[in-house]
Amino acid sequence: FGRAYFFDKFHWIMRHNPNFGRGTYGHLSPYCAEFAFVAHRDLKALERGRFLDNPHFDKYKRAVETIPENQNVEAAGSAYFNRYPKLFFNQFRKSLDEHFLSHWKDKTHLPYLIG
Numbered sequence: 001f002g003r004a005y006f007f008d009k010f011h012w013i014m015r016h017n018p019n020f021g022r023g024t025y026g027h028l029s030p031y032c033a034e035f036a037f038v039a040h041r042d043l044k045a046l047e048r049g050r051f052l053d054n055p056h057f058d059k060y061k062r063a064v065e066t067i068p069e070n071q072n073v074e075a076a077g078s079a080y081f082n083r084y085p086k087l088f089f090n091q092f093r094k095s096l097d098e099h100f101l102s103h104w105k106d107k108t109h110l111p112y113l114i115g
Contacts, residue, residue, distance in 0.1 A: 001088070004056040005046060009039055029109070036104040043096060047089045 012035060017024040028035070051057050070077020103109060 001046075001051075001056075001092075004051060004054045005042055009035075009042075032104045032109075036101050039096060040101060043089070043093060047086075047093065051085065 013028065015028070016022050017028055017031075046054075052061065064078070064081055067078045067081050070079060
């Protein structure tokens with residue numbers, strides 16, 4: 001997940017403002033609406049199963065294939081582990097929406113978006 005989604009978003013946030021130059025870490029408010037769109041779009045693709053096509057998840061997929069078939073969730077078989085991607089993405093979505101997207105979709109941030 002880190003290489004497939006999180007790292008490039010984190011590095012984007014940590015960069016300098018291209019208009020102000022070096023030493024302007026954190027002065028990216030005018031770009032946050034675009035960033036919010038990209039973060040939402042990319043997470044939505046992963047939530048819809050695109051993570052299965054991503055080579056960064058190959059190790060996870062191979063590991064899940066070794067788990068014995070068992071539809072009893074309490075027995076920690078395949079059904080138990082197959083539900084984790086959805087649980088993980090739901091939890092990450094909740095955090096992203098609450099701590100980032102909700103703020104940049106709020107009209108009170110319009111002055112910061114204009115720059």
